[in-house]
Amino acid sequence: MRLKKISLGPKLYIAVCFLFFYLPIAVTMFFSFNSSKSLTHFTGFSLHWYEKLLTDQNILAAVYVSISIAIFATIISTILGTITAIGLSKSRKVLKEWILNVNNIPIMNPDIVTAISLMILFTSARLERGYITMLLAHIAFCTPFVITSVYPKVRSMDHNLADVAMDLGATPFQALTKVIVPLLRPGIFAGMLLAFTMSLDDFVVSYFVTGNGVANISIIVYNMTKRINPTINALSTLLILAVVIVLVGVNLWPAIKAKRRGNPKYQAVTKRKSKKLVPILAGICIIAVGITCVTQFSAISSKQVLRVFNSGEYIDMDLIAQFEDEYDCQVVYETFDSNESMYTKLQSGATYDILVPSDYMIERLIEEDYLKKIDWKQITHKDDIIPSLMENNEFDPKNEYTVPYYWGTVGILYDTNVVDEEDLAQGWEILRNPKYKGDLYMYDSERDSFMIALKTLGYSMNTTNKKELLEAYDWLIQQRETMDPVYVGDDVMDNMISGNKALAVVYSGDGTYVIDENEDMSFFVPEQGSNVWTDGMVVTKDCNNMELACQFMDFFLDKEVAIQNTEYIGYDSAVQSVYDYYREGDYAGNPGCGPDTSNPLNEVFRNQPQKIKAFTANLWTKIKSHK
Amino acid sequence: MRHFKGLAYPYVAWSFALIALPLLLIVLYAVTSGDNSLITIHFTLDNFRKIGDPVYMNVFAKSLEIGLIVTLICLVMAYPLAYIISWFNDEIQSILILVVTIPMWINTLLRTYAWVSLLSDNGLISQLLGIVGIHAPAMMYTNFAVIIGLVCDLLPFMVIPIHTSLTKMDYSLVEAAKDLGANNFQTFRKVILKLSLPGVINGVTLVFLCSISSFVVPVLLGGRQYMLIGNLIEQQFISIGDWNFGSAISVLLAIAILIVMSLMRRIDPDEKGEK
Numbered sequence: 001m002r003l004k005k006i007s008l009g010p011k012l013y014i015a016v017c018f019l020f021f022y023l024p025i026a027v028t029m030f031f032s033f034n035s036s037k038s039l040t041h042f043t044g045f046s047l048h049w050y051e052k053l054l055t056d057q058n059i060l061a062a063v064y065v066s067i068s069i070a071i072f073a074t075i076i077s078t079i080l081g082t083i084t085a086i087g088l089s090k091s092r093k094v095l096k097e098w099i100l101n102v103n104n105i106p107i108m109n110p111d112i113v114t115a116i117s118l119m120i121l122f123t124s125a126r127l128e129r130g131y132i133t134m135l136l137a138h139i140a141f142c143t144p145f146v147i148t149s150v151y152p153k154v155r156s157m158d159h160n161l162a163d164v165a166m167d168l169g170a171t172p173f174q175a176l177t178k179v180i181v182p183l184l185r186p187g188i189f190a191g192m193l194l195a196f197t198m199s200l201d202d203f204v205v206s207y208f209v210t211g212n213g214v215a216n217i218s219i220i221v222y223n224m225t226k227r228i229n230p231t232i233n234a235l236s237t238l239l240i241l242a243v244v245i246v247l248v249g250v251n252l253w254p255a256i257k258a259k260r261r262g263n264p265k266y267q268a269v270t271k272r273k274s275k276k277l278v279p280i281l282a283g284i285c286i287i288a289v290g291i292t293c294v295t296q297f298s299a300i301s302s303k304q305v306l307r308v309f310n311s312g313e314y315i316d317m318d319l320i321a322q323f324e325d326e327y328d329c330q331v332v333y334e335t336f337d338s339n340e341s342m343y344t345k346l347q348s349g350a351t352y353d354i355l356v357p358s359d360y361m362i363e364r365l366i367e368e369d370y371l372k373k374i375d376w377k378q379i380t381h382k383d384d385i386i387p388s389l390m391e392n393n394e395f396d397p398k399n400e401y402t403v404p405y406y407w408g409t410v411g412i413l414y415d416t417n418v419v420d421e422e423d424l425a426q427g428w429e430i431l432r433n434p435k436y437k438g439d440l441y442m443y444d445s446e447r448d449s450f451m452i453a454l455k456t457l458g459y460s461m462n463t464t465n466k467k468e469l470l471e472a473y474d475w476l477i478q479q480r481e482t483m484d485p486v487y488v489g490d491d492v493m494d495n496m497i498s499g500n501k502a503l504a505v506v507y508s509g510d511g512t513y514v515i516d517e518n519e520d521m522s523f524f525v526p527e528q529g530s531n532v533w534t535d536g537m538v539v540t541k542d543c544n545n546m547e548l549a550c551q552f553m554d555f556f557l558d559k560e561v562a563i564q565n566t567e568y569i570g571y572d573s574a575v576q577s578v579y580d581y582y583r584e585g586d587y588a589g590n591p592g593c594g595p596d597t598s599n600p601l602n603e604v605f606r607n608q609p610q611k612i613k614a615f616t617a618n619l620w621t622k623i624k625s626h627k
Numbered sequence: 628m629r630h631f632k633g634l635a636y637p638y639v640a641w642s643f644a645l646i647a648l649p650l651l652l653i654v655l656y657a658v659t660s661g662d663n664s665l666i667t668i669h670f671t672l673d674n675f676r677k678i679g680d681p682v683y684m685n686v687f688a689k690s691l692e693i694g695l696i697v698t699l700i701c702l703v704m705a706y707p708l709a710y711i712i713s714w715f716n717d718e719i720q721s722i723l724i725l726v727v728t729i730p731m732w733i734n735t736l737l738r739t740y741a742w743v744s745l746l747s748d749n750g751l752i753s754q755l756l757g758i759v760g761i762h763a764p765a766m767m768y769t770n771f772a773v774i775i776g777l778v779c780d781l782l783p784f785m786v787i788p789i790h791t792s793l794t795k796m797d798y799s800l801v802e803a804a805k806d807l808g809a810n811n812f813q814t815f816r817k818v819i820l821k822l823s824l825p826g827v828i829n830g831v832t833l834v835f836l837c838s839i840s841s842f843v844v845p846v847l848l849g850g851r852q853y854m855l856i857g858n859l860i861e862q863q864f865i866s867i868g869d870w871n872f873g874s875a876i877s878v879l880l881a882i883a884i885l886i887v888m889s890l891m892r893r894i895d896p897d898e899k900g901e902k
Contacts, residue, residue, distance in 0.1 A: 006711070006714050006715065010707075010711040010714070011711075013707060013708065013711060014708060014711055014712070014723070017704060017708050017782075018726060020779065020782075021726075021727070021730045021779065021782070021783075022730070023741075023745070024738050024741030024742050024745060024779065025730060025733060025738065025741065027741050027744060027745060027751065028737065028738075028740075028741045031744070080637070080638060080641070081638075083631075083634040083635075083637075083638075084634065084635050084637070084638035086631050086634050086635075087631050087632055087633060087634030087635030087636070087638075088635045090631060090632045091632055091635050095635065095639065098639070099635060099638060099639065099642060102642045102643075102646050102647055103642065103646075104888060105646050105647075105650060105881070106646055107833075107836070108832075108836050108881070108884045108885070108888060109650075109840075109877070109880075109881055109884075110840030110841075110842075110856070110857050110860060110877065110880065111840070111842075111857075112840070112842060112857055112860050112861050112864065112877075113653060113840075113860065113877040113880075113881070114649075116653065116864050116870075116873070116874075116877075117649030117650055117652055117653045118645070118649050120649060120652045120653070120656075121645070121648060121649040121652060124652070136645065137645075139645075140641075140645040140646065143638070143641075144646075147638075152825075156795075162631075172631070176631065180631075186791075186795075190787075190791065193728065196732075197728070197731045197732055200732055200734075201731060201732070201734060201735050203734075203735065203736060203843060204842075204843070217734055218734055218735075218736050221734060221736045221737060221740075222736060232737065232740070235737075236733055236734065236737040239732075239733060239734075240729070240732075240733050243729055243732045243733075244729060247725055247729065248722075248725070338865075338866055340865065340866045340867070340868055341865045341866065343868065344864065344865055344868060347868075438765070442852075444851035444852075446866065446867075480852070485852070486768045486850040486851075486852060487850055487851035487852040488850055488851060489846075489851060491743075491847075495747070498747065498748070498749050499749060500747055500748040500749060500767070501748070614869070617867040617868070617869060618677075618869075620867065621682075621859070621862065621863070621867060622680075622682045624851070624852055624854055624862065625682045625683060625685065625686045625854045625859060626682060627685050627689065
């Protein structure tokens with residue numbers, strides 16, 4: 001606008017700001033061409049990850065969901081928001097206040113609250129969760145942004161113009177479309193852009209209101225974070241290229257054309273044309289999305305469907321595709337990040353056929369009547385399940401509900417270059433050894449953290465004695481104060497592979513995985529005892545197709561399948577023949593493989609009485625919030 | 628214009644069903660206890676009393692601190708950026724604004740992950756510094772990482788409203804000020820800054836709200852022991868399962884924010900100008 005010449009300083013400042021914006025994106029793009037998984041060392045150029053991306057049905061489906069939801073939500077919320085903003089300026093004061101205040105709620109509320117509140121709403125309204133609920137939610141949080149960007153324009157607009165138009169014979173609709181909307185265009189456009197961005201970028205709300213395997217890009221990314229996955233880098237590279245090409249193209253095309261002709265009149269013409277281009281493009285998009293919608297739904301309806309809810313990165317997706325082919329069915333597959341979040345999802349009314357929770361959660365689900373007994377006659381590989389996992393299971397005493405899937409222990413992964421072998425004798429207490437201050441990861445799990453403290457103090461990890469729990473609490477608080485530990489989730493694996501810290505609490509299978517990738521690491525289970533866990537496949541009360549559910553579980557007990565699955569997951573299979581295969585094969589002697597459960601101090605987690613659960617939960621919140 | 632009064636009605640119904648009603652459900656959870664089923668409902672204020680514990684007060688204080696720091700950094704970075712952008716001619720301006728917006732279209736989770744690989748202990752930045760001979764301190768899982776992540780994530784939210792209000796400003800006022808003998812600095816302080824205040828307020832509000840309630844960025848860059856209000860709420864709902872306490876914190880947060888918003892509105896000259 002104003003200054004004739006802009007000096008170098010300001011230009012440099014813009015450049016620095018943009019560098020800050022684009023640095024992470026550039027890094028992502030750069031390493032998407034890396035031949036190895038590393039995000040810090042470039043080992044060679046490769047298009048490997050792009051190949052993987054384009055063959056990954058889940059990612060492609062997620063891209064489709066993200067984009068189509070963003071388009072629909074943007075269109076609907078723009079229309080809704082714009083007419084509301086126009087109507088608002090002339091509404092009675094009470095109404096105006098109500099809308100403006102209510103409108104601020106989704107903007108100012110934390111996403112998580114909006115998400116939970118919508119989830120509760122959809123649950124109480126008994127809406128089946130999936131694409132539609134996600135779309136409704138997106139419209140709900142996008143519209144307020146449209147209103148807030150359009151409303152100021154309505155206020156600053158000259159209201160007489162619309163009246164003049166109508167005095168001159170325009171119908172109200174004409175006045176609206178020919179006079180008011182064009183005047184508001186910058187505001188509408190800003191609102192539209194905001195809505196689209198918000199919708200495309202949303203994670204939290206989508207995560208809570210979705211169901212039936214409908215996932216957008218954020219959810220897929222979140223679920224893939226357990227292990228480094230450069231496919232994601234390839235995806236974001238493609239996404240950004242698409243965005244840049246489309247946006248820059250739309251913005252520059254008229255200018256370039258005009259320059260070529262060198263005719264200012266032509267510029268005006270093309271500008272008008274490009275305005276028409278937007279609705280045309282939007283129309284094409286809607287039609288394309290509509291067609292894919294229809295084809296997708298018709299494809300779904302013709303086949304038997306099995307809904308599986310499993311922990312993230314806990315199955316080889318190729319095997320699911322294989323199962324679908326063999327049994328001519330469709331598997332709707334969803335993942336969770338902890339037993340507790342799985343429970344929350346169930347509690348909120350989500351329905352599945354098969355779940356894969358851990359021991360204590362299975363016990364809870366049995367107690368609360370969520371599960372159906374398994375028809376063991378249909379499990380042909382029953383005899384190949386490791387006998388010890390089928391007997392004496394306290395969480396499912398008669399073994400009526402659980403088909404064991406994987407099992408293991410919890411131990412400490414350590415960097416052999418940093419940690420003194422002698423210190424290992426301290427067992428869990430090494431986690432409070434000041435030598436390693438600031439050099440350890442704890443695992444973000446309430447039960448496992450308390451387990452560590454309780455075992456060190458010599459108590460049972462299933463104690464219901466509040467005094468013992470309080471002692472464990474003090475242990476953990478003291479550790480937080482003196483050791484500066486970082487609590488992590490599954491990102492612990494990437495961090496340990498890169499050797500970022502010396503000690504980490506991990507599950508045995510994760511230990512195996514890390515040691516495989518980084519030879520400096522080693523794993524041990526402290527003598528004080530540990531958690532021996534079993535994850536099992538269980539069938540819910542909502543399952544109407546026990547035959548298919550049994551076929552699915554049986555399929556994963558098959559030796560060949562289980563070996564392939566184990567290769568991918570890295571945990572210890574519950575199948576005896578697979579267990580033997582690894583014990584005798586290359587992995588013999590690998591400390592993480594074949595959990596040593598001989599220690600009499602080892603225990604299995606039990607479901608605890610509600611009161612104790614609440615008591616520990618409260619302590620755990622305090623430990624995490626402690627500063 | 629009166630003809631269009633009715634246009635606001637559909638949204639009244641919509642906002643009740645999808646905004647107010649869900650919120651009422653949250654409030655209901657906040658003042659009740661029990662196993663979250665409507666049959667055994669039991670009213671209580673214990674959930675709010677629990678928040679008084681110093682541990683949780685610390686979480687509130689820390690969120691506030693991070694929110695203020697992030698907002699300040701964003702403002703200091705964004706205002707000059709938006710201002711400089713507004714100097715260019717319209718075409719270049721729209722391209723520059725586009726460049727600011729594009730990162731928002733790339734998934735936040737993806738962008739935050741990129742920071743993980745940059746900031747981690749053996750990551751790119753510490754390696755680069757290592758080549759120069761500087762031993763970089765641990766950046767990952769610190770305040771620094773969380774602040775960088777949040778600023779990078781939220782900066783566009785500050786730039787765009789400021790830029791909007793700078794461009795819609797009546798430029799003849801600036802010329803008038805200059806004609807009347809104001810120097811550049813005076814013109815900026817007395818005219819431009821004042822006229823762009825609505826944008827600043829919008830930006831500050833957006834960034835502040837997003838930063839105090841964020842939970843994904845702190846989890847990824849601060850570690851799971853890094854507790855802001857958003858994380859506390861998320862933890863209550865997801866891993867602890869105490870929806871009542873989680874709702875109580877949310878309600879309190881919402882009330883606190885309402886107060887901040889109404890204060891902000893008082894400063895906003897646009898609002899005063901109404902009527």
